[in-house]
Amino acid sequence: MTDICGDFRRLVIAALEDLIGEGALPRELPLSRVAVEPSREAAHGELSTNAAMVLAGPLRQNPMALAERIAGALRGRELETGDYRGRGFWVAAVRPGFINIRLAPEAWHAQLRAILAMGTHFGDSDLGGGERANIEFVSANPTGPMHVGHGRGAAFGDALAALLEKAGFAVTREYYINDAGAQVDALARSVHWRYREALGERVGAIPEGLYPGEYLVETGEAMARRDGRKWFGRPEEAWLAPVKDFAIAEMMALIRADLEALGIRHDLFVSERELIDSGAVEESLAALEKGGLIYTGVLEPPKGKPPPEDWEPRPQTLFRAARFGDDLDRPLRKSDGSWTYFAVDIANHREKFRRGFNNLIDVWGADHGGYVKRMQAVVSALSDGKATLDVKLIQLVHLFDKGQPVRMSKRAGTFVTLREVVEEVGKDVFRFIMLTRRNDQTLDFDFAKVTEQSKDNPVFYVQYAHARAASVMRHALEAFPLEALSDEALAGAPLERLTDPSELALLRPLALWPRVVESAAQAHEPHRIAFFLQEVAAEFHTLWTKGKEEATLRFILASDRELTLARLALVRGLALVVASGLAVIGVEPVEEM
RNA sequence: GUCCCCGUAGCUCAGCCGGAUAGAGCAACAGUUUCCUAAACUGUGGGUCGCAGGUUCGAGUCCUGUCGGGGACGCCA
Numbered sequence: 001m002t003d004i005c006g007d008f009r010r011l012v013i014a015a016l017e018d019l020i021g022e023g024a025l026p027r028e029l030p031l032s033r034v035a036v037e038p039s040r041e042a043a044h045g046e047l048s049t050n051a052a053m054v055l056a057g058p059l060r061q062n063p064m065a066l067a068e069r070i071a072g073a074l075r076g077r078e079l080e081t082g083d084y085r086g087r088g089f090w091v092a093a094v095r096p097g098f099i100n101i102r103l104a105p106e107a108w109h110a111q112l113r114a115i116l117a118m119g120t121h122f123g124d125s126d127l128g129g130g131e132r133a134n135i136e137f138v139s140a141n142p143t144g145p146m147h148v149g150h151g152r153g154a155a156f157g158d159a160l161a162a163l164l165e166k167a168g169f170a171v172t173r174e175y176y177i178n179d180a181g182a183q184v185d186a187l188a189r190s191v192h193w194r195y196r197e198a199l200g201e202r203v204g205a206i207p208e209g210l211y212p213g214e215y216l217v218e219t220g221e222a223m224a225r226r227d228g229r230k231w232f233g234r235p236e237e238a239w240l241a242p243v244k245d246f247a248i249a250e251m252m253a254l255i256r257a258d259l260e261a262l263g264i265r266h267d268l269f270v271s272e273r274e275l276i277d278s279g280a281v282e283e284s285l286a287a288l289e290k291g292g293l294i295y296t297g298v299l300e301p302p303k304g305k306p307p308p309e310d311w312e313p314r315p316q317t318l319f320r321a322a323r324f325g326d327d328l329d330r331p332l333r334k335s336d337g338s339w340t341y342f343a344v345d346i347a348n349h350r351e352k353f354r355r356g357f358n359n360l361i362d363v364w365g366a367d368h369g370g371y372v373k374r375m376q377a378v379v380s381a382l383s384d385g386k387a388t389l390d391v392k393l394i395q396l397v398h399l400f401d402k403g404q405p406v407r408m409s410k411r412a413g414t415f416v417t418l419r420e421v422v423e424e425v426g427k428d429v430f431r432f433i434m435l436t437r438r439n440d441q442t443l444d445f446d447f448a449k450v451t452e453q454s455k456d457n458p459v460f461y462v463q464y465a466h467a468r469a470a471s472v473m474r475h476a477l478e479a480f481p482l483e484a485l486s487d488e489a490l491a492g493a494p495l496e497r498l499t500d501p502s503e504l505a506l507l508r509p510l511a512l513w514p515r516v517v518e519s520a521a522q523a524h525e526p527h528r529i530a531f532f533l534q535e536v537a538a539e540f541h542t543l544w545t546k547g548k549e550e551a552t553l554r555f556i557l558a559s560d561r562e563l564t565l566a567r568l569a570l571v572r573g574l575a576l577v578v579a580s581g582l583a584v585i586g587v588e589p590v591e592e593m
Numbered sequence: 594g595u596c597c598c599c600g601u602a603g604c605u606c607a608g609c610c611g612g613a614u615a616g617a618g619c620a621a622c623a624g625u626u627u628c629c630u631a632a633a634c635u636g637u638g639g640g641u642c643g644c645a646g647g648u649u650c651g652a653g654u655c656c657u658g659u660c661g662g663g664g665a666c667g668c669c670a
Contacts, residue, residue: 035610050612063650098613141670178670302666303594316667327596334668341670369597370665393598437606440598453632456619464632475629519609531607545634556629593632
């Protein structure tokens with residue numbers, strides 16, 4: 001293992017078991033709450049454990065006295081991992097009952113050696129144990145090109161997928177195509193309109209309720225090229241289905257290209273229409289019916305401000321969502337007899353579970369928040385509680401340019417597509433910026449700021465750290481032309497020469513990378529990776545600058561080959577961890593800028 | 594009316610499973626450039642964690658209430 005906190009947690013547990021073995025502590029202690037964490041304050045050592053604090057209660061003992069005893073037991077132990085064997089650490093019980101741990105520098109050096117040995121695989125975890133996880137994300141309606149909000153969901157979902165992969169899950173990236181219902185019918189009508197236009201008919205302005213976007217002009221023309229006048233002047237019943245098929249295929253190609261521009265590829269595309277046609281919806285509802293979870297009833301009118309004018313109490317088919325924590329039972333059929341979106345989505349989620357996934361994650365726009373409880377209710381009901389669904393809601397992106405809001409209106413034709421943004425700023429900038437806020441926080445995206453080459457721009461700042469590291473390595477080759485500077489060779493460098501506090505200040509966060517991966521994966525929060533990278537980059541820039549002020553701290557010292565090698569090892573360690581983090585976010589590390 | 598999210602420094606935001614004196618960037622102020630990329634760095638000031646209760650040895654974090662902002666509430670997806 002390379003997770004230093006995990007290693008020390010095992011040590012603490014072993015010490016506690018020693019005390020239990022000696023009869024000094026009773027069996028059946030709630031050890032699960034014992035944690036080892038990096039200290040926030042340097043004065044508190046480097047790691048600390050709450051062991052005495054959490055056990056004092058159940059044991060009805062004074063936490064400080066207990067901390068002393070545990071600290072004593074810790075002093076008598078040696079870490080079992082080879083990496084630390086024979087290397088010192090100091091423990092101290094302190095004030096309310098924390099136990100602080102300070103490591104000999106050699107322990108940190110061992111972590112650097114691990115980074116160099118594992119490369120960008122440093123930080124990989126077996127947290128997931130190979131278990132399968134399904135992430136459904138983007139799932140934009142196939143009615144037009146993606147917009148920036150979809151892009152945020154895409155960047156988030158793909159990063160979360162990569163994060164879970166790094167944490168040891170077998171991940172499937174799913175796209176659920178909403179290719180049934182009124183919206184794709186409107187799409188088909190819009191394309192038919194453009195098709196008539198392409199065939200030379202004077203159609204005038206496109207009617208209300210259809211999609212006015214220019215992008216459909218081309219689709220109409222393509223339709224005309226493929227089918228000629230086949231659907232011209234025919235009634236809608238004749239052309240709706242084939243035009244719809246054509247239009248959806250075109251739109252999905254468009255969306256896939258948008259995703260491709262972001263470097264995102266889904267493993268699985270699930271079609272809403274196919275779920276309906278295959279009878280999967282009936283099957284799913286039959287399964288619920290069996291559990292007595294479906295009935296016919298009348299719902300109260302919605303309590304919203306404007307009571308819907310066409311509202312009438314009507315018996316409908318309902319799922320007992322309220323039994324599973326939802327606020328209301330939920331309808332499955334529309335008044336025309338067709339399935340509600342919810343009914344088909346039940347089948348969608350049942351299929352995920354049937355494909356063998358117990359870890360389900362959906363990434364939705366924040367405006368779908370009202371839908372979360374019912375979907376979780378379904379997953380709980382259908383899997384008998386075995387599967388869990390986590391829904392990540394993505395807040396809006398507000399576009400700015402030099403501080404001025406970019407006003408978007410489909411009607412005025414000032415709508416900015418995802419593609420335009422990505423072409424303007426690049427996919428790396430886009431993907432990184434999308435993770436500089438939590439998913440449930442709105443995000444301001446300023447074209448001027450995100451492309452600015454300054455420390456105020458987090459993408460640049462992190463990229464620059466990687467490029468700067470590469471630059472140091474190039475210079476090192478000039479200074480020591482014959483040296484082998486491979487990672488393998490650097491792992492053999494005399495790392496014990498890294499003793500300066502500012503060097504250790506960089507080394508410590510690098511060593512904590514595996515822990516960041518695990519906690520971010522557990523919380524399903526990829527933004528933590530972006531924040532971590534900014535911290536690490538800051539630490540590196542600080543160290544670099546110290547070298548400017550104090551020549552002895554420079555990475556390359558022609559007079560001291562050994563120290564140079566040790567410092568180059570640190571520089572490479574930084575570059576590898578940054579590259580590893582950027583890989584999760586889907587950003588290419590650059591060698592120079 | 595009900596449900597969900599948010600409220601932390603002047604601004605934009607982090608804050609892990611409840612833990613020690615609540616952090617970062619920007620802005621403000623004071624500095625650093627013959628030197629591995631100054632495209633950067635160092636330091637200072639700045640807080641009733643919306644408010645009020647509660648649980649706990651301990652609350653920004655959990656619970657209840659309340660105020661403010663956003664979103665959602667059968668036949669849109």
